[in-house]
Amino acid sequence: MKQFLLTVAGVFVGLVLFLVGVPFLLIVMAAGAARPAPVPAHSVLHLDLRGGLTDQAAQNPFAAFSGGGGGSVMSVIETLRRAESDDKVKALFVRLPEGGIAPATADELRLAFKHFRTVGKKPIYAHSQGLYPSGMVTSTYMLGAASSEYWMQPDSSFQAVGVASEAMFFKRFFDKYGVKAEYEQRHEYKNAVNPYLYSDYTPAHRESALSWMGSVYRTALTTAAADRMKDPAVLIRDLEAGPYSAQEAQAKGLIDRVGQVHDVQTLALSRAGKGAKLIDFDDYAARSKRPTTKTGPAIAVIGAEGPIVTGTSGSASPFGGESTVYSDDVAKALYDAAADKDVKAIVFRVSSPGGSDTASEQILAAVKAAKAAGKPVVVSMGTYAASGGYWISSAASSIIAEPTTLTGSIGVYGGKFAIGDALARFGVDTRQVQVGGDYAGAFGSGEGFTDDQRAKFAGWMDRIYAGFITRVAEGRKLPPERVREIAKGRVWTGEQAKQLGLVDELGGFYQAVDKAKSLANLKGEVRLKPMNGGQSPLEAFERALGVSSTSMRTLAASAWILGDPRAEAILDDLATARLRAAPGGASVLADTPIH
Template identity: 35%
Template sequence: MKKFFITTFACVLGVFIAGVVLSFLSIIVLAGIVASTETTYTPQPHTILKLDLGTVTERSQEDVVGFLLGNSQKSDGLNNIIKAIETAKENKNIAGIYIDAGGMNMGIATLDRIHRALLDFKESGKFVYAYADTYTQREYLLSAAADSVMLNPVGAIDFRGLASQIMFMKGLYDKLGIEMQVLKVGTYKSAVEPYINTQMSDANREQTMAYMTPIWNHLLEQLSKDRNLTVEQLNSLADTLLITVDAKDLVAKGLVDSLMYRPQMDQFLKAKAGIDPDDDLIFASANDVASIKQSKNKAKEAIAVVYAEGGIDLDKTSGIQTAELVEDLTEIEKDDDIKAVVLRVNSPGGSAYGSEQVWAAIEAIKAAGKPVVVSMGDVAASGGYYISCNADRIFANPTTLTGSIGIYGMIPNFEGLVTGKLGVTFDGVQTNRYGNFGSFNRAMTPDERNQMQHYIERGYELFTTRCAEGRGMSLEAIKKIAEGRVWDGQTALKIGLVDELGDLDAAIAWAAQKANLENYKTLDYPKQKTAMEQLLSTLNTNVRARIAAAYLGENYKYLQAIEQCKEMDPIQYRMEDIELY
């Protein structure tokens, strides 16, 4: 029996060691593969730029961890997509663009930017064609920029107007025994509503319709030009549950140009690109075309383009990590060759403390005599607006969501969960009155809540003061458009929250003019992580979560709820999660 246990233990240990060794070998091999793919692309004659986009983020980044785990999702960077379209316009070997619509996931301002790039590309005289088995609404809005929109004969178009739906968590938290103790300033500050309400407040319903309507109107005006249909016709079509309409009727209604199956579409593209019917199509991805070798920019002076994407300090593995961002901004401030900064913001906000640190770093750059310009993406609201407000000039897209100048605090009380459901009790002593303030196992006292509310109100005063100073407005004027209210880009321009409607390239051009630069290069920040850095930054979190889930079984959901609440900074300049579809 002893020998049996020794043998068994040796086998288990051997398998474990082999697994560790193989894992490290896989990482090394994968890193080598990724490194080897970082080469330039040379297009052959008759090449077609194929836009089969997945999730579109601000910057391209290989998902090494997802690839290693076998669950990588297609992701494309807006920077590479725009660069690819601009390069394809000028490259003589690229015949045109093919939009293979399926699985696209992008914000409306991102869609708007790609759409404008496609319209600019068409000025070259090269073709743009789109095809889909079924178009989602956003896929169709983008594809409408094409010379012709093709559809599978049994396909459909999901075109039905914009909608916004919020998932409310209060019922779940009630069942788990978790109470969210909320303090806020701002009638429209609705980020807390999912935790304390079961439906939208009247104020939130009002503001949502107020920003959703001009965004929809902007998209309709754009589509009206693309398809030569009136806005009234398009609204009427959106009210017919178009996804149920036969494909032939979509042609008759002017939404689609031709019906064909994919093999027919391939032959169509071959004819347009000048490829023999028996030869294969030559496709190049956006990343391929973006990597085509360009003449080297030898300029010494530079404009730093700093990307701030995602929530602000919401977790340790994604979004804006303000400690790292401030480090980059400080480096930029001290670099004599960098003459101006463009901060590209695509963030709903987050930590109040982190937002203030970024604001201060931007002030230091301005004090060093370098102009700072903000370019807003899909969203630059609450903390995202906080880090933007002191820029010398702010550019936004017409469909950008911004504003949300407000603040809230949210402190969870787990007493109902840990004591009421799990039977865990707590006791202790303290030398002073507030010794155990902030404990998650009890509710705040009326006195603590009162003092916290005053603290939140001071945070609101700081936020509005920062905005007033940055925008050159009175505090009273800012407060009239604050209250946590979200605005669309067009309205934000009218009320003074932004200076101009334009894209990242317009912001860079303005920064160059402000800094008196004629010959310059752009430098992107933060530096993107290597394959090995991605693996190391996520490995610890993934392993810990998996071990906890395996050990706790069905009770893991309780730990997960606690961890999510504990990771959250209790004081937030953050907009609610908004999804328009």
């Protein structure tokens, strides 16, 4: 009887999955089969940056349903490269955000804008409805300055007067309520946990923050001055004397024109030719996608965006919107690229603030293996490549960063919060039992470290830090003493890191591609081959619906019960595709070779 009920329950679940999953699959299939409309003969592309960009395109096919389906820097610059040689595209119209853009994002987009204008010989019209002192607003201004015409809405606010950063410190609050922040840092510039340990900036914390902020600020405004053909000192003086209205900013030569969004759109379309149409940027990207060349020499492109953790994306929620670097996936992609006979070099795009040291070491080992296989690995740094992000980059054949990439942070920290005293004030008592050595209970939340536990934990942190120093020294061919001198957990901009020998060149993704071609002795047109070791869209679909191999059989039984031949055919196709994407098979979706 029990088995019968389990069978009935399984069939019922299968029916529910079938009724939900099959319509979804039909929609996906129909969307894939639909041919995009042709691009109009006279088109102006509309790129809206107000919603923000990730660095890299989401690998998760369901990201669009979880708030993670926005555009990416990589997709924008790749689409602009196609658009600049497309005779149907006459211009680009850009909507700028009112706040700040991540500095390295602005740097990468600026390079793409300059290439579009100089190589494609096509104008860019930028429009802003105001610039407010939120985040790195000077980077937003720099990007607008790279356009052919920089417009602002009448009477809007121009407040690109500088850069400020604010931190909240919790030490006195913790002292008042009995919370102990038990952390170790290696070393004084590794300040991520300073807000828990102090009530104000330490001298090292203040020095580090002002250093990288000043570097970002100077770089953005020096670049903006060059693009607007103004003396940098004059531009900085005028900006810092603000804020202004849009009309006042125009009078000082900080922008070109004042007008409504409709005004600049109308002008851009009239200049583009008779019957010109405004085309959404993402829409154009889909319409203009070119077939991928499957043969010949290639440069593999492997991405890593977000915190670095151990494991695989298969263990994550298929509807998660946040980017994460899973060490199994990235390492697999690197090993696959090393074994692919068509791949002659690898561009490793890194935009990560760091994470697990063991996960970082797994990825670094794969980078070294790719180099040992004769495949040069060029790192292209995005918004940041700090701490673990630098760890995984350190052994690359060459490192290329944007001037305002935040990198370095060669250091470690770790610890715990001891909240036993705080909870006791509310009648909650924390007690711990343990067997084995004293260190087994070191990370209990009730009490702080004992002297012996602190000594052992500090020794562990010292070993990790020493290993980090060793890897950077070996990868960058620097004396360990020199690395210790410039490390200490300090964050550097790409411009500063180049002067210190932590970065080889300043530039963006396509500069990294050129470097990879040079190191691999490749000439002429070379195809870029995106590779990643994560789950395929089909695997994500299965996980989203809980469709394991057992569930697939239940679904098949449901289709048989319903007697619907169309459902049976769809399930047959799904099962066949699943076999193609299975480990060891030649995944059609991922374009990975058979090993």
